Amino acid sequence: MNSYVLLIALVVAFGGFVFGVDSGIIATTLGHKTFAVYMYGPSAKNASLTGAIVSVYNAGQAVGTFITGYSADKFSRRWTICAAGMIATFGAALQTAAQNVGMMIAGRFFAGLACGMILSVVPVYIAEVSPPKNRGFIVGLQGMMISIGFMAANWIGYAGGFASGNSQWRIPLAMQMPGAILLSIGCFFIPYTPRWLVGNERYDEARAVIVRLHGDSSEVFLAQEFTQIHDQILLEREGRNTNALISIKNLFSRRYIRRTATACFILMMGQLSGSTVIQNYQSIFYASVGYTGRTSLLISGIYGFMGVFGQIAYLCFVADKWLRTRTLWIGSAFLCIMISLIMALSAEFPSGTKDPSGPRAAIAFIFIYSFGYALFFNAMVWVVPVELFPFFLRSKGLGLGVFCKAVVAIVLAQITPIAIQHVGWKYYSLFIASNFIAGFIYYFFLPETKGKSLEEIAELFGDALATEQLEDIDTSGKEGMMVRGEAKHVESAL
Incomplete structure (x- = not known):
């Protein structure tokens, strides 16, 4: 594996760490009584406001996906990630300084906006610089960083319990800022993706980036890599209007609807697996089986390790x-x-049960669940969707998938506190059913993409490779001859 590819992938995957911290910190924040009293008053309880604080973050994610679909193609994947880091910093600052519930909700919205952008563009960037044989591993680094972020958030929240007064939750919320700042700075030291450069007809720069990404490969391979990217993008754009609105319309056309539905389904099922509910409301669950206060926060901290262990297992044995x-x-x-x-x-x-063995066993299975989710899904729910789309729809298609994920998360965030309060353990049946349905769909209907280039995956959905169809494009005219000549010129230059 090229060390340069790995290095820039790690820089970009740091966006996963920002998302992990921003998403995870709310679980321990809600567990601090000082926060509940400050926001809700002496009763320290308000299920509707609790749901609003959590769900508005997901609403921000939904809005962020719309920004990314346009920005990633217009201004590049690189600078979209940089902007997301800046917005995440602003959102964290609002939360840290929150004087009331309204200000807290505003801060969570901007944090969600940034994370919606991150989730929509980081996998796209990593996939476009990764070689096919290692793409599952390299894109999986984002999942690894998400797990580390969740774990860090849990321990930051636990450490906050040793502070006094409102510092118990203000200091942990402030710890969202360092990662976001580092992500924005890191974007100044990474290249544009070669596919974005080719898509914007910056061929010399694309050639230079390909050489840096695959510098240990033969000149023949480098020439073929450029030619395949160039010709496939040319084929995808032939006869199509690629502005933002038309591209979104294309996502629902007969040609691309299966890819769109598959990507949205995988990301929605990631939410309906129950992972986010358990993560965000674990303090409520621990209280329901008798563990509260600092003990609950300590359990949350230990819980965070399980995701990291599961992600390490994924990278070593599954990816x-x-x-x-x-x-x-x-x-x-x-x-x-x-x-x-x-x-x-x-x-x-x-x-309230007097037998401690039951609650302990329930917590043990929650830990095993976290390990399993990280092993099978934490990376894979990003690897597969980003592989499905052609270049001109990739950022918009993944953005739509993240939007659908965010909508499901909003609904779950709003109903979960109420559902736990009124139906208790029966609420888990929803996630049992959704996981069963997802497994059935994956087994019978999901095409296999392992080991294929992003251009070759189009074949699985009935498209032909550019190497097979470029001859069918009308190159008799001046424009066609220029495109052909440019491709041959770059290939010979390599």
Whole structure:
């Protein structure tokens, strides 16, 4: 694996760390009584406002995806990531200085806006600089950084419990800023992706980036890499209007609707797996089985390690070794079993039970669930969707998938506190059913993309490679001759 590719992928994947911290910090923030009293008054309880604080973050994500679809193509993947880091810093500052619920909600909205941009563009950037044989591993680095971010958020929240007064939650919220600042700075030291450069007819720069990305390869390979990217983008654009609105319309055309639906389904099922609910509301769950206060925060901190361990296992044993489809359907079956056990234990040992073995077993299975989610899904839900789209739809298609994910997250965030309060353990049946359905779809209908270039994956959906169809494009005219000549010129220059 090219060390330069790995280095820039790690810089960009730091966006996953920003998302992990921003998403995870709210769980421990809600667990601090000082926060609840400050925001909700002496009762320290308000299920609707709690749901609003969590759900508005997901609403921000939804808005961020619309910005990314345009910005990533117009201004580049690189500078879109940089802007997202700046917006995340601003959102964290608002939360840290929040004087009321309204200001807190505004801060969470901007943090969500930034993370919606990050989730929509970081996998695209990494996929476009990764070689096909290592793409599952390299894109998986984002999942690794998300897990580290979640873990860091849990321990930052736990450490906040040792402060006094409102510092218990203000200091942890402020710790969202360093990662976002570093992400923005890092973007000044990474290249544009070669596909974006080719798409904007900056061929010399694209050639230079390809050489840096694959500098240990032969000149023949470098020439073929450029030619395949150039010709495929030419083929995709032939006879099409590629402005933003037309591109979004194309996502729902007969030719691309299956790819769009598949990407949206995978990202939505990532939410309906139950992972976000367990992460954001774990303090409520721990309280329901008898663990509160600093003990609850300590358990949250230990819980964070499980995602990191699972992600390490993914990178070592699953990434680019297992088939994508096998990883997803086995993972769905695993989560079904884990949530079924958690639901049974929650029903058998409700809050206030005198037998500690039941609550302990429930927490143990939550930990195993976290490990399994990281192993099978934390990276894979980003690897597969970003592989499905052609260049001119990639950022917009993934953005739409993240939008659908955010909409599901908004609904879950708003109803979860109320559902836990009114139906308790029965709420978990929703996630058992959704994981079962997802596993069925993955097993029977998901095409396999492992080991294929981003251009070759189009074949799985009925498209032909540019090498097969470029001869069919009308090159008799002046424009066609120029395109042909440019491709040959660059190939010979390499």
